[in-house]
Amino acid sequence: MEAQKKEFSGEYVLGLMLSPDMTKVVLLMKDRPASLAGMLNGVGGHVEAGETPVQAMVREFEEEAEVHTLEGDWHAFATKVGPGFRLTCFFSVHEAYNKVRTMTSEPVAVYERELLHGQPVLPEIFELLAMVDRQVPITASA
Incomplete structure (x- = not known):
């Protein structure tokens, strides 16, 4: 139990970048900490001193x-x-969603939201995406 407390101590951020049409999301495959390894999660990490x-x-x-x-x-x-x-969670609806590149040992990719079920996604990500959906106004096409 003590190791788990050390795994998650401090201030963190988690970000979900979505395509302008809200059908795609940027996620990364965690390789650390051990409790999250092999799971898809948003992009994020520690808040550094002064940030x-x-x-x-x-x-x-x-x-x-x-x-x-x-x-x-x-x-x-x-x-x-x-x-x-x-943990502070953020979202961004951004046209650069499809320009992401893996820069660390944790692969980053764009995922079709409708295909996420059945993938190794942290369960909290589904709830966070639902919260984003409730906050982003839907614009109807004419």
Whole structure:
């Protein structure tokens, strides 16, 4: 139990970048920590000293997916607080979603949302995507 507390201590960010039509999402395949290895998750990581969560989100997305974004591209929509940790979740609807590249040992890719069921996706990602859907206005085509 003590090792698990150390695994998730500090402040973190998690970002979901979606295609403009909301049908695709950028996820990465976790290889660490051990409790998340082999699971698809959003892009994110630690908030460093002196950073705000949104600054960390911009930095993490560029470091892990090689896509430069701006603070205004990210919208905080959920926060999870647990013993010794805080996770701020962001989303971005961005035309550069298809320009992501793997920059670390954790592969980053674009996934069709309708095909995510049956994939090794962290269950919380489905709830987070549903929360994003409730926040993004739907525009009807004429």
